[in-house]
Amino acid sequence: MSRVYNFSAGPSALPEEVLNQAREEMLEWRDxxxxxxxxxxxxxxxxIIADELEQDLRELMAVPENYKVLFLQGxxxxxxxxxxxxxxRGKTKACYVNTGAWSEKAIKDAGNYCEAVLSASSEDTRFTTIPDVAGWRVDPDAAYLHYTSNETIHGVEFQSIPDSKGLTLVSDMSSNILSRPVDIGKFxxxxxxxxxxxxxxxxxxVIVRDDLIGHAPKSVPQxxxxxxxxxxxxxxxxxxTYNWYLVGLVLKWLKAQGGVAAIEQRNIAKSRLLYDLVDKSSLYRNPVEVPYRSRMNVPFILVDDALDKPFLAAAEANGLFELKGHRSVGGMRASxxxxxxEAGVKALCEFMAExxxxH
Ligand SMILES: Cc1ncc(COP(=O)(O)O)c(C=O)c1O
Incomplete structure (x- = not known):
């Protein structure tokens, strides 16, 4: 067996220790x-599995007591x-910030239930930046303010929690949760x-503050x-159930790595390696404004797109998989x-330089 380095945006690579433990426990879990x-x-x-799952997540993310932690489907x-x-909660508006493809989907669905007020958008830059928070237009009558903390397709990431401007802050953290410490109390x-x-x-x-729940209309299915x-x-x-168990194993792995603060340092180092290579190169280019570049998803284009196919083929021949960018933006993306x-990122950098x- 030879496992490759898998740069998929999700489902994505899992820690090998986790996969091995799952294999060992496949036929019998504990006793x-x-x-x-x-x-x-x-x-x-x-x-036991469910209790440990919630406890480990609460510990890793320092979730305050007055928040519920839910594990849902869909x-x-x-x-x-x-x-x-x-x-x-009886209001008719909610504010949304549009920083890319995932924000857009959230806004579209919200529009079925309320007036989705567009507080700011970086569409005019082709989602290569984050609009200055000072200029966000929030409606004080809105029920909440929603933003996407990391845009998986465009490779744009908030580097700090934005000012909620008095509204209840809601965030889609699908692609950067547990990659850096976050003060849950601000949300x-x-x-x-x-x-x-x-x-x-x-x-x-879903991690939600106690006082915000229990106000849904009766028409909302349980x-x-x-x-x-x-x-x-x-x-x-x-x-x-099996997925809860696997998530639990990943959380235990993360604790063994030193937790979220320790993994953040590794994420900073890994992403720096890749961005440095791209910035020094005359073949690769990343369009995102430097302060907003994602540590999780690094999109890049080859300045000559005739080289895209040879690049991907040669990458696979070198054991580097799933580097094709999202179909909506093209180019490449390393998640x-x-x-x-870090060895995977180093292998990618060496391949790209070669x-x-x-070429
Ligand atoms: C930021 C973000 N939000 C939402 C989604 C949608 O997630 P799901 O496919 O689990 O519904 C994704 C999926 O890639 C994502 O990256």
Whole structure:
């Protein structure tokens, strides 16, 4: 077996230690006599997995006591609708900042439930920057202010938490959760699909302040109602049990790495290697304004796009996979989430330098 370096934007590379542990525990988890996949979600064994999962996430992210941690289904995409359904609390407007493709999707779905007020947009720059927070136009009557902390496709990332301007702050952290410390107390709600920094696809983490839930209209189905899910420990219906277990293993791996502050240092070092190479090169180019470049998703183009196909073919021949950029923007993208070792980024940089030399 020879495992490649996988730069996929998600589902993405998992820590090898996690995959090995899952293999070892495939037939029997601890002394349960059964595989995690076979356990009742309400049984005593799975309860241990569920409790440890929540405790580990609370510890890693320093989640305050007055926040609920939910593990839901439907991906981050379901949250685009669940957030307005649950958080409008009688209001008719919500503010959104548009920094790229994922913000746009959130805005589109919110429009089915309320007036989605566009507070700021970087569309005129082709999403290569983040609009200056001082100029964001928020409506004081809006129920919340939503932004996407890392745009997975455009490679644009907020480097700090923006001023909420008096509104309840909501953020889609799908592609940078657990990559850097975040003060949860500044948010009303954050959410993230697990398939980038937390495990396989199939679980969506929602962390929401207590006082914001319990106000959804009766027409909201219980499975989409945060308060109902919280009351039922995210087990209002059968949860994705094996995925919860795998997310739990990733969290334990992250704790063993020294936690979020330690992994942030590695993420800074990894992304610097790649951006330095791109900036020094005359073949590769990254269009994003330097202060807003993502540590997680590094898009780049080859100045001669006739070289795209040879680049991808040669990369695969060197064990470097999934570097093709998103179909909507083209070019290349290297996603270097927590589980990507520095050796993988170094191997990519060496390959890119050699490709430039020979082309
Ligand atoms: C920032 C961001 N938000 C939302 C989504 C949608 O997630 P899902 O496919 O889990 O619904 C993605 C998926 O890549 C994403 O990167």
């Amino acid at each position: 349960s006599g059964m595989s995690v996949m076979e356990m009742s979600h309400r049984g005593k064994f799975f309860s 991906g981050a995409t379901a949250q685009f609708s669940m957030i307005p359904q649950n958080l409008l 009303g709600l954050i959410y993230a699909g697990t398939q980038k920094n937390m495990g396989p696809a199939g679980v969506t983490v 499975v989409f109602n945060y308060a109902d899910q919280a009351k039922n420990g995210s087990m209002l219906n059968t949860p994705a 270097i989430y927590n589980a990507m070792p 490709f430039e030399r020979t």
